[in-house]
Amino acid sequence: MKLTGEMLIGQQTVKGSCDPIHAINPATDEQLEPAYPGGTQVEVEHACKLAWSAFDTYRETSLEDRAKFLETVADEIEAIGEDLIERAVAESGLSQSRIQGERGRTCGQLRLFAKTVRTGEWLDVRIDPGMPDRQPMPRVDLRQRHIALGPVAVFGASNFPLAFSVAGGDTASALAAGCPVIVKAHSAHPGTSEMVGRAIQSAINKCGLPEGVFSLIYGAGYEVGTALVTDPHIKAAGFTGSRSGGLALWKAAQSRSEPIPFYAEMSSINPVFPLPEALKVRGREMGKAFVGSLNMSAGQFCTNPGLVIAIKGPDLDAFIAAAGEAVKESAAQTMLTPGIADAYASGVKGLSSSGKVKEVARGQAGEGPNQCQTGLFVASAQDFLGSEVLQQEVFGSTSLVVECTDAAELEKVAEHLEGQLTATLQMDGADLDNAKALLPILERKAGRVMVNGWPTGVEVCDAMVHGGPFPATSDSRTTSVGTAAIFRFLRPVCYQDFPDALLPEAIKQGNSLKLKRLVDGKREA
């Protein structure tokens, strides 16, 4: 596929007129062609108006038509072939196998949402039939379904150039809900974005949908993003990225004359709690496995285990020693962008120069540019509790072990944590009471709690929660991965005493969609 560097506004391609983005191959620091000139307020407005004009039609597409569209997007992405893999590898520094896996996840995710759309469960149909003879007052006929919120702005993530970018989870769930989408491409992978954007553009054409259902815009600074979330036609936004970037856009969304839901997935250090018996039984083994999770994709996962919290003693020492050995053997890996590599280096320096941590081990130093050198540090619970630096996320493969004097201090540290995407218990049978005592805290702190696994690896399925209390996300009531993500872009509408001819299909008397509706308080079988 030949890249042109143009924005995609509906079915048109438009060359921007602002400062260009150039992708950089982080493995070589080479600049990749073509240039991607940024859009202006004019293109943002144009895309938003197109999205608005497509909205009423797109949100009423049949379940089948919408599902087929999502499947067509997946087909079109696969049809790009190896060009997409090569470009995404070049733009991200991630391995070919990782990008291949991510393409599979991205297309699988689109097809899973197609399945979810077809079930119609997300419509949450509720019917309270009229009771004209009820005393003292008759009851009117009331029917509820969910409708799409409106056009959605999506901000792609740096660390998932496919699965959390142009056709990633936010886009898939918004399209599934019936919302047109305008994507602000992440400046680290404009070429990958153009390829995937053209796949969506083509799917819209093939499915005969209104062109405004999708647009793709580039922009080097904050202007385009801010223009997008403050456009009156945009009714919600999804974002995956840094805390500072997420909060700035969140504030812009809340400062509108009509505030909108802004779903930001921001920062998480994903605490791991190896409990005493588990440490005793398999401390060394666990230490090695932990470093395996820590090193995945150079630690550039939202769910990277950046914190280990445990009770100090010989068993924890064994865990730390084994982890340290594994860290020393860890090869350097290329990070996503020069900016991320710089931030990682300065984050590690902040930790090591804090005077509060002891370095356990560092991994091998890399030779090329933008290398991530694994790091493992240890600190006392007391120092951790008293230091903001120690509590901050370092994006990359560095982790901090917090040593607690006893179970009470461990619970104190857990209570002190900010909101997280995940929390992990490493436990054996004899740790059950400890785990039961910790669980209420972890449920309050994290969107996903796991036992004897590692937080990296996020399954796309019905039960997944990739979310959590602030600042892990800006809205703990939702998830950005898995089929429940569709609920982020819906709102309920109630229809009272409608003639059947005016009712939307999902809530007509005949139930042609065969939905399992809640009728008069009872769920239909």
Add this chain to the structure above:
Amino acid sequence: MKLTGEMLIGQQTVKGSCDPIHAINPATDEQLEPAYPGGTQVEVEHACKLAWSAFDTYRETSLEDRAKFLETVADEIEAIGEDLIERAVAESGLSQSRIQGERGRTCGQLRLFAKTVRTGEWLDVRIDPGMPDRQPMPRVDLRQRHIALGPVAVFGASNFPLAFSVAGGDTASALAAGCPVIVKAHSAHPGTSEMVGRAIQSAINKCGLPEGVFSLIYGAGYEVGTALVTDPHIKAAGFTGSRSGGLALWKAAQSRSEPIPFYAEMSSINPVFPLPEALKVRGREMGKAFVGSLNMSAGQFCTNPGLVIAIKGPDLDAFIAAAGEAVKESAAQTMLTPGIADAYASGVKGLSSSGKVKEVARGQAGEGPNQCQTGLFVASAQDFLGSEVLQQEVFGSTSLVVECTDAAELEKVAEHLEGQLTATLQMDGADLDNAKALLPILERKAGRVMVNGWPTGVEVCDAMVHGGPFPATSDSRTTSVGTAAIFRFLRPVCYQDFPDALLPEAIKQGNSLKLKRLVDGKREA
């Protein structure tokens, strides 16, 4: 029941130390005893700490225990007997039959939430069982349920001293979700608040729940409310009241270091669209029925029909004439508070002196204090579109008829409206195409769309939506009336690879709660 003027902090009663509130009987302007001295930051913090300490226990009460608690609250409210009716009538100026009806709704609402709690559907249990042999990667076992957000602050409404106050919809849905509640009593009805608060306090005692599940605080100014929504232990808030009050507290909630969901139900003018054929067939009859809805409880409903939008001509003239006659015959009614009566008078004056409206009719002037004199005005669509004053809510029984030249202008006016709680179509069979053209606009503007009814009267049931786009509410994704209101106070948590002994009951393998779970993409029958 003897009133003491004390706040209820857990199971304690505490006399405030700040400026006292006195209820005023709006029918006589007499001050009612006792005085209700306001709380300070100290009592707010105390109540929030108690709520926090109760949270982990209360959120894990069994479905049956929680349902019984809600039913016990209803029983205890009924046990107050006529004292409650008398006090609420004296504090609100509303009629005895209205307050009796409202008590029925309040207790019915609590019992309906008990039924909802027992079904467990709100837990939204989703299970994706592990697939250890899946290729290329095994799937872990993932289970999702919803848990309560945390302690909730509730701000009672002036216009529903029972159904939207201390034990009203916000409190009932938060308690149903498993959230402790702290109510800031509305200063217009502190005595009613104390009575109902004591009923909840007693129910907590009878059910053996932790005392922090409920507290009730008074405060004359904004301090107590602001302290409440900014307390770090509060994790969500519900509010019903004015746009200015709602937005001020919403901003405080968003400015916290951890922003929280703030559900404000604020302003709505509830447009009514009498379509041409309906006007022709039954314009006069409709005009009378419209004024009946307009006058209910002196127009002090969130869903009061403050706007009529129709195409001008003889049929609309007949509607206006009939409505005008009914308005002239309308007796004056006592409003809820002197402040509301003043705001009503100045709102009507703003309309009538705008130079843009024609007075159709005024109702009878009242003799006592705080009287609401019904008003009906008419303006052209052009003037309406150009005037902010004409578009503002006047809380009370005044409505404005907007005359459009044709269907296109009518749609333009509809598109121009802010978000609404309700929108109403008055239509006959021959209006179907017109209605179909309007419906997409009305769905985007309102939480409830109705045909041939009037917006006042909100059924508490599964299908109700009492919500809508900003500024009708601060969050269009929800409803504050009906069983779906429970979702406002919940968030999903995912449990990965948990041993059964550590899993919460709702997602254990055995399904002892007999929930219809979503297992591997299929809904259990």
